[in-house]
Amino acid sequence: MSAYPPAPYNPLAAWDAVPADETSEQRKTREVAEESARKRSARIDEDIKADRAATAALKKRVVKLLVLGQSESGKSTTIKNFQLAYAYQAWTNDRLSWRAVIFLNLVRSVNTILHIIGCEMNTQLPSPSSSTPSSPLSSATSYESTGPDGLPLPKEEPLGTRHKLLSMRLSPLIHIQRDLEQQIGAGASEVVPPASAPNQADTSENDAAPFLAAERQGRRLTTEFAVPATWMDTLTKLRTHDSPDSENNQSERKLKEVMGTLAGCCVDIKALWTDRTVQAVLVKRGVRLEDSPGFFLDDLERILSPTYEPTDEDVLRARLRTVGVQEYSFVLEQGQNDVVRAADRQVGRIWKMLDVGGARTMREKWYPYFDDLNAIIFLAPISCFDETLEEDPRVNRIHDSLMLWKGICGSTLLNNVQFILLLNKYDLLSRKLKHTEAKVVDYFPEFRETQDVNRVAGFFRSKFKQVLKMSLLPTRIFFAHMTSATDHKTTAQIMRVVREGILRENLRRATI
Ligand SMILES: Nc1nc2c(ncn2[C@@H]2O[C@H](COP(=O)(O)OP(=O)(O)OP(=O)(O)O)[C@@H](O)[C@H]2O)c(=O)[nH]1
Numbered sequence: 200m201s202a203y204p205p206a207p208y209n210p211l212a213a214w215d216a217v218p219a220d221e222t223s224e225q226r227k228t229r230e231v232a233e234e235s236a237r238k239r240s241a242r243i244d245e246d247i248k249a250d251r252a253a254t255a256a257l258k259k260r261v262v263k264l265l266v267l268g269q270s271e272s273g274k275s276t277t278i279k280n281f282q283l284a285y286a287y288q289a290w291t292n293d294r295l296s297w298r299a300v301i302f303l304n305l306v307r308s309v310n311t312i313l314h315i316i317g318c319e320m321n322t323q324l325p326s327p328s329s330s331t332p333s334s335p336l337s338s339a340t341s342y343e344s345t346g347p348d349g350l351p352l353p354k355e356e357p358l359g360t361r362h363k364l365l366s367m368r369l370s371p372l373i374h375i376q377r378d379l380e381q382q383i384g385a386g387a388s389e390v391v392p393p394a395s396a397p398n399q400a401d402t403s404e405n406d407a408a409p410f411l412a413a414e415r416q417g418r419r420l421t422t423e424f425a426v427p428a429t430w431m432d433t434l435t436k437l438r439t440h441d442s443p444d445s446e447n448n449q450s451e452r453k454l455k456e457v458m459g460t461l462a463g464c465c466v467d468i469k470a471l472w473t474d475r476t477v478q479a480v481l482v483k484r485g486v487r488l489e490d491s492p493g494f495f496l497d498d499l500e501r502i503l504s505p506t507y508e509p510t511d512e513d514v515l516r517a518r519l520r521t522v523g524v525q526e527y528s529f530v531l532e533q534g535q536n537d538v539v540r541a542a543d544r545q546v547g548r549i550w551k552m553l554d555v556g557g558a559r560t561m562r563e564k565w566y567p568y569f570d571d572l573n574a575i576i577f578l579a580p581i582s583c584f585d586e587t588l589e590e591d592p593r594v595n596r597i598h599d600s601l602m603l604w605k606g607i608c609g610s611t612l613l614n615n616v617q618f619i620l621l622l623n624k625y626d627l628l629s630r631k632l633k634h635t636e637a638k639v640v641d642y643f644p645e646f647r648e649t650q651d652v653n654r655v656a657g658f659f660r661s662k663f664k665q666v667l668k669m670s671l672l673p674t675r676i677f678f679a680h681m682t683s684a685t686d687h688k689t690t691a692q693i694m695r696v697v698r699e700g701i702l703r704e705n706l707r708r709a710t711i
């Protein structure tokens with residue numbers, strides 16, 4: 200009996216074995232075949248190596264940023280700023296396509312007013328779920344009795360026949376809103392709050408940061424779900440003006456019809472918006488449309504002129520919700536006197552910015568994109584300290600942002616990723632503190648300072664910093680900036696600092 204176990208059966212051994220009766224002719228043929236196979240194999244190895252080197256080189260050329268934050272925090276607006284500053288050609292190509300979105304924003308504001316005065320005339324309060332506009336409506340704060348122009352408003356003048364007539368004449372706008380929503384697609388409608396909300400506020404981590412739950416469950420880092428329409432897709436669809444094809448011509452015709460109807464309603468819309476009694480009703484109900492996303496009622500005549508072309512500022516102010524995740528690639532072309540731009544050019548660097556939908560239902564989709572990132576830009580709107588989430592009126596919006604930030608700071612996948620915190624909507628915070636009675640201390644009892652905008656902003660900054668200090672990586676370097684993303688001039692400066700910071704950090708890591 201052998202001392203060793205039998206050699207395991209190797210099914211391929213027969214292939215390698217040299218036949219015992221091999222002739223010298225057969226040996227030659229075999230050796231030629233083997234040599235050619237060896238060469239082929241070496242070539243394949245080299246190709247694989249070259250492929251890997253090319254992928255690594257490409258990775259070095261690509262700067263990948265993920266832009267995160269709750270819905271309406273200003274993520275898409277920040278990316279628009281980036282495009283406006285550094286990819287102006289693409290920006291100008293898209294500009295005219297934003298008309299449909301701007302008209303929809305305008306029509307929504309009018310229909311919101313009509314809805315509110317309709318409720319007022321029926322002396323029945325609107326239910327929170329039936330209010331069309333977003334955050335400022337869900338505010339719990341009461342407002343001073345001055346209109347958007349700062350002039351005092353009448354105390355209790357009832358709505359009358361004049362308002363009924365205006366409502367009747369403006370009723371076609373309901374259909375216009377529907378048509379535009381259909382034309383624009385998924386991003387046109389806002390998040391609808393749940394039909395019934397239990398009494399207890401639940402700010403559990405899983406609610407706020409479901410991407411963490413996905414991480415814990417070890418879900419694969421893939422991007423295999425469908426990406427529905429977002430602004431780039433939507434704009435392509437809306438790019439009617441430079442397209443000869445008949446479907447787009449039809450869309451352009453429809454848009455012209457909408458413009459015609461709106462222009463015909465211009466006088467009535469203005470009469471409605473500037474009516475002192477209507478404004479008093481809005482104030483009474485705590486609605487500050489002028490601070491809502493996509494507010495264009497003060498620009499009526501300009502927007503409804505037949506030759507209207509959106510300005511850069513109009514596009515930054517236009518509101519189109521992001522659905523799913525959308526990737527924007529920029530080969531940076533703008534930015535004179537910019538040393539970093541020259542460096543970008545030298546290496547042919549591509550900037551990839553990933554924009555995500557911030558509504559709660561969309562947050563689980565963020566996780567697959569945590570892989571392979573250079574930086575995360577986190578948007579926290581600080582003006583909304585007295586507002587609740589549209590999708591869950593039990594949750595304060597700043598608490599929600601802090602919870603999200605905590606989830607991101609706690610994600611082990613992001614240990615090597617640079618964090619940039621943008622405390623956004625600084626302009627709105629300033630206006631709110633000046634023109635309303637909203638008190639920070641009512642929502643954050645630990646705030647004991649005067650309601651100066653810089654002190655309030657500093658207080659929120661320290662709250663986010665505190666969350667980072669409590670995280671797994673408390674020494675992580677992060678940058679925080681106060682921004683007003685609709686103000687391009689100041690945002691462009693911050694974008695430059697952000698961009699230089701990211702490149703410098705990339706360079707530092709590459710040389711470690
Ligand atoms: N006044 C003011 N408005 C802002 C600011 N940042 C964004 N907005 C407006 O707020 C609205 C929402 O901004 P978006 O960039 O669409 O928000 P988002 O985070 O992409 O939202 P989702 O796509 O729903 O996740 C838009 O109408 C913007 O013009 C700001 O700093 N100040």
Ligand SMILES: [Mg+2]
Pocket residue numbers: 274275276519520521554555556
């Ligand atoms: Mg967006």
